Amino acid sequence: MAGWRAAIARRFEARTGVPTGPENVTVTAGGQAALFAAHMAVCDPGDVALMCDPFYTTYPGTIRATGAALRTVPTRSEAGFAPQRDDIRARAEGAASLLINTPNNPTGAVYSLGVLSGIADACREADLWLISDEVYDGQVWEGAHLSPRALPGMEERTLVIGSMSKTHAMTGSRLGWVIGPPEVIDGLIELAHGTTYGVPGFIQDAALAALELGPAFEDKIAAPFRRRREIALQGLADQALIRPVASQGAMYMMLDVRATGQSGAAFAEDLLERRRIAVMPGESFGTAAAGHIRVAMTVDDAAWEAALKEILSHAKELCDA
């Protein structure tokens, strides 16, 4: 549907200033299908696909399904989990693509212009496709979302992954997209023909209606997470046991629990057992977020505030023991 592809293009252009038309957009059965399709487009079997650590849990399976070989670029808590130019350079040999995610799940990082420029430099130097997962682009708590597709020389080597899941709370409708050069998009339309035949028209209609509600609707969807992030930053102020890292976007916070002397996994397990609070250990997202836990800001404000107090009290108990 040209109308729906055009609406996606208009949203991207309005947010980035990069001229974008329906010929730059293909629709997929969710952001997951967009990630799979983007890697299918730019990686041949055996090519190395780079991704940053920590990473969203489905990334490895999605990339392996395309036949590409996985290699991780580590990031550091101390650098807000943002990937650095030299770390990419050092691992770019034989790589066809780099997958980034800003705003980031699981870390809550939003990549700055400086970070993105470093990524772009590394991609141009090593002739990498940049696959930029921007499904949380409507959830930025400090500054603004920047897409690397807007940087010089990047439009022709960037595939942006988008989705209705987060910005419009339409996760269950499985509606995503890829934005990129028309010749790649043409190939992805062929791939869609052979793998799904397309996305139900009535879902596309619903998504078009949702998109036409404009940025005010997206702000409304994002507001509770913005509010809970403020609650958390206040609740965790004036102590050094539990340190929020990054916390610039997305509906997650990464908390550094290393001062308790515990691993993220041990902390999370204890927390579940003793306080009945479920969080994800940083270790479940690779190796770079060891000693951290990821908390999802998806419970109501009161429960959120209470849970943070419990987490803090649990950490203190561990240190007093």
Add this chain to the structure above:
Amino acid sequence: MAGWRAAIARRFEARTGVPTGPENVTVTAGGQAALFAAHMAVCDPGDVALMCDPFYTTYPGTIRATGAALRTVPTRSEAGFAPQRDDIRARAEGAASLLINTPNNPTGAVYSLGVLSGIADACREADLWLISDEVYDGQVWEGAHLSPRALPGMEERTLVIGSMSKTHAMTGSRLGWVIGPPEVIDGLIELAHGTTYGVPGFIQDAALAALELGPAFEDKIAAPFRRRREIALQGLADQALIRPVASQGAMYMMLDVRATGQSGAAFAEDLLERRRIAVMPGESFGTAAAGHIRVAMTVDDAAWEAALKEILSHAKELCDA
């Protein structure tokens, strides 16, 4: 959703007698996604995937997307376009799978027990996975639909492709499935996780409701095609210029136009230009259906009857010229 997978399993078991449970079923974003997933499951990159000629037009792209190499097994109009054991045997070297489709698009063939036994023999001998596309299983005009999964020794090497598209006229909802051994299904669930994350729950709910309407509803959907097939067989009786081939199932008829001296492509083009009737040339489905045209029984009865008369009159005109 176990309820929906169980409903698919019950439908298959009721039609074939083969004990089938939810552990034998995975849900996909349409039959096309099921075909892609099934080939991903059993073919490694570079493996040969066999398919019959003539073939549904998306098959080559779907198979190539998995990284498998394509090899066709020819069928013959004179044998009702049913694949023969020896033709499969002769092409099985290095092959990992064979894709069949019964009832067949584009030919309208429904494979007999004899044909299916020959296919099963060839698959067992050459250690092939059989991918059996049975999306038209509710549209059989003579005899009954048989699934090769019910034949001795075939349950462990057969993946059945199904869909709500044809039997329940839910093409636009993109809801399909694969039925097979639990260990393959487990792998396909992993693949779904990495490629689509699943199918919208509300579509699964709708499909479950449709399935619960039972066989009477499927018969109602199939009735117009059954009626139009009778109209066509009567309309084409007592002449030898246009010969319906197979015509045992599905919403298509393959018509042999070789007696007119024209190719299917030339006949179809002329027919469009001079009579404003659009049909598919047999040549668009491979090489085995050259000199044929495929007509879709998807116009109302009066238009269908009139179109057949026009086609016959057009053929006579060609011969008189």
